[in-house]
Amino acid sequence: MWDNFKGLENIPEFIDKICDICKPKSVPVLLNNRWELLKATKADGIHFDEIPSKYKTIKKSISEKSLVGLICNKDLEIIEWAINNQLDYISFCPIFPSSTSISCELVDFKVI
Template sequence: MANRKIGSGIYLVIDPAMDEVTLLNKLTLCLKEKLLAIQIWDNFKDKQNITELIRKICELCHAKHIPVLINNKWELLNNSLLDGVHFDKIPENYAAIKENINKPFLSGLTCTNDLTLVEWASENNLDYISFCSIFPSNTANSCELVNLSTIHQASKRYSLPIFLAGGIKPENIDQLKELNYAGIAVVSGIMSTDKPDESIKNYQEQLNSI
């Protein structure tokens, strides 16, 4: 799975602190629709069986040929079915991290208005970058708002696939039509709904209409 490249479309971020039965049921519904990747946010509960939850998530996703990435906790890649890691900031000693991961893996980085982050991601051959936050968002409240001009510059200077995250809803996707990007990363816009598969369809319809 990790040998594949990140494609285009919807990149779903899930919260492992959600009730496990609810999380897995919603994820199963989501997997009825086309998704390009799943990221497990590093928001684990105390005394949670992280290894077992990751196994369950990966088995569901791999049955649909969808890669699963972990947020920040790269050490969990070893001895698990995880396919990659998404870093919220540039990790210390990335070369050592790569040596310590015992398999090929996908990698991404959250970027802001600081283009040196994009430059680092490009120089280190990451698979994609994600700009956050595009719009105000409760689930991306630690991110600064990204200027659209920053994304324009990044797409012109670098060849990395670009994802957009933070506050993106079907009704504001049309505001992104002038940007060159591979897809969107969504959290609450899908997983907070009772019918996440219908939410994905709605997002996809809006993306396809641009």
């Protein structure tokens, strides 16, 4: 879930409603950057847009069962960091040209 909750009064309640829809279908719900909401919601994990400066502290604060991922773009050092920190997944942005994803350079298949 993208971390743009403008206008929502009760963010944890909204997240839990989404989780209630997704769980019966075995679809994990990942929060974008807002790791502190993991304890207050039924979300399954966290997706970071960049390496968190206090990752070790964050990792200790969340459940061992929480999925953790990171967007790598095409930076091999970020990929190495993700491997060394045993993240559950990495993602790339974007692989194909898109008018909605203009904040990242295209990732070459060779990088993947």
